[in-house]
Amino acid sequence: MDAEVVIVGAGPAGLFLAGELRLAGISVIVVEKLHEPTGESRGLGFTARTLEVFGQRGLLSRLGEVETTDLGHFGGLPIDFSVLGEPNSGGVKGIPQAVTEEMLGDWAADLGADIRRAHEVTGLRDLGDAVEVEVSGPMGPQVLRAAYLVGCDGGRSTVRKLAGFDFPGTASTLEMFLADVRHPDIRVRMIGETVPGGMVMAGPLGDGLFRIIVCERGTEPKARTEPPSWEEISSAWQRLTGQDISGGTALWTSAFGNAARLATEYRRGRVLLAGDAAHIHLPAGGQGMNTSIQDSANLGWKLAAAVRGTAPDDLLDSYHEERHRVGERLLMNTQAQGLLFLSGSEMQPLRDVMTELIAFEPVSRHLAGMVSGLSIRYDVGGGDHPLLGLRVPNLTLRTEQGEPTMFELLAGARGVLLLPPGSGLETVAKGWADRVDVVIGEPAGESADELGGARALLVRPDGHVAWVGAGSGDDLNDTDLDVALRRWFGLPVDAGVAVPA
Structure with missing residues (x-):
């Protein structure tokens, strides 16, 4: 293998994915056909959900002082995102996309990603147990061999076309x-x-x-x-x-334009798509770059587990299942917004009605959650606790080692199992010590109010809650925890999994 994963495209999706894979110790080559970044910045900030993603990897300090806002819009109609009741729910403003890309490129390179510019993909072959990628570059044509290939090469994705992904939808009308x-x-x-x-x-x-x-x-x-x-x-x-x-x-x-297309599948064998390669849409509400980065946050830890051989059989397929639904809603809401702010006077009655509806808090909260990404919830099974499938709040915890935040605990892109003192459930998680960090502690101060009665949490590397222990006393269910650990992190070491050093 030239690398365990080859990524095509050095935009936000490709660079964030490269960093995620390197955190897991996976070797990565990123190929990009441009000789240097364009310096253009369609985006001038990022949403609250991307703010969280960067926060849990410790990346915000690389951007210096960030300015947040609660002001936004849906189809040009103003929305106050503070209605969500979460800090910085409107996201970050004033940071050009070019600055974000430069930060992600430096982060990925610092972690050891091999970023090769002026290299263009000309062919690929999925061999079943590996992928071969034909690339032309300054040193002439070459073939890169990897375990997996990820196309993060934009709306006109060469990877998507060469691998035969279907990309249905509507063409631009303007x-x-x-x-x-x-x-x-x-x-x-x-x-x-x-x-x-x-x-x-x-x-x-x-x-x-x-x-x-x-x-x-x-x-x-x-x-x-x-x-x-x-x-x-x-x-x-x-x-x-x-x-x-x-x-x-x-x-x-x-x-x-306002083309709206969504790949019917995000994975075909050993070839995957992320970012604009998987979905194109009208850039309404600045959701494009953010959805792309969040695709990579969902994919990175799953792909790393697949490469290392510790993933359950269907973990990599869950990337499509979780993110394709997000893509469907992305196209739905951007098309709706396009109708509102790009149509003529015939749309004014609908704008007036929408303005009235937005004045109702539940409507405003629904639209703000959709555009910000804060309402994204994955179906992780395991019950009906309101935290399941959502991103974990950035709690401050009280432990014997100090008072870390949940985002600080997630910085290494590993699972986190938060248990209260005296639960005894840390013994259940012993077999996953190479993949999951056990933290014994409790929320400090008012942080407990954000847990909805939960006393214990299993958090995936992407920050989404996969298991909640909400019993009292010694009622926390070790069987449910074992099921969740196996579902998201594979077999424990003592079950015969050979874990690479």
Whole structure:
């Protein structure tokens, strides 16, 4: 093997996956056809769920001081995300995607990922027990052999096409322009501001720089191989607003559409998809990069277990089962948002009705949870406790060793079993000591209020709760715990599993 896993694509999904695999000791090669990062930043922040993902890996300090917000929107209609009752529920603002990518690239490289730029995939073969990837690069063509291949190479994924994944959905019916422009006189326009003939947005980025978006209805999307020219974008802006901004300077330009496609499967044998390679959609609410990173958070520990031979048979299949449902809801909500802020005056009655509905807290909470990702809950079985399948709160714990937070305990991408003193259940988990860290302690202060009566938790490496012990006294069920450990972490060592050193 040249590496245990080859990842195609050095965007946020590929780089985060590389870091996750390296935390588990898996050798990784990342191939990327671009010679260097573009420096473009479609995203200008990330959602609360990605904030949590970065927090549990200790990555936020690499970004310096982060500014959070509770303000957001659904289809251009304002939502106060504080209705969710969680800190920083609106996510982080003011961090360009290029900065996030650079941070993830440095993290993955620091952990030992082999990142090879100017390398393009030209062919692949799934051999049943390995994958061969044909790559062209500065040193000529070569074949990389790995146990698994993951396509994180974007909406036009070469891996998806070569491996024969089905990618059904709808084609773009319109085209939108995006640009960062230096101009002194652009008026601030919020997302969803409709004008006769289309939609425009202009948001200040500081120092005379503006992020503008232009959508002109009735124009056919073009099959582009190059970004649109500034002349094309400024002309569309003038037609829609009457303002001539052609004298401005565009730092970069881009075009995108409202195509909505979802791979029918995220795994075919030893080839998997993550991020935009698995789903494309209108970038409404900034969900694209965030969903991609969360795909990789779900996949990384499962793929590492499969490579090491410690995974139960169906663990890797659970990646598709859990994340495909997320992809379906992603397409649903972005298409709905597109109808709200890209349609003409005929949609105004629906906008008015939605505005009234958002004033009701349950509606606002539902939409905020959907866009932020905070409402994502996996079906992990094992009962009906409200924490099961959700991401674990970042509790502060009181243990004999100190007061760590739950996110600090998850930094190594291992499972965590939190048990109260005197439960005796640590003996049940002995066979998984190579995969699960047992922590004896209790929530400190008011943290206990976040557990809904739970006294013990089994938390997967991606931060989702897989088992809850909610009994009193010595009622915690060791049989249920054993079932959960086997379901998510495979057979214990004493059951005959050969665990690599």
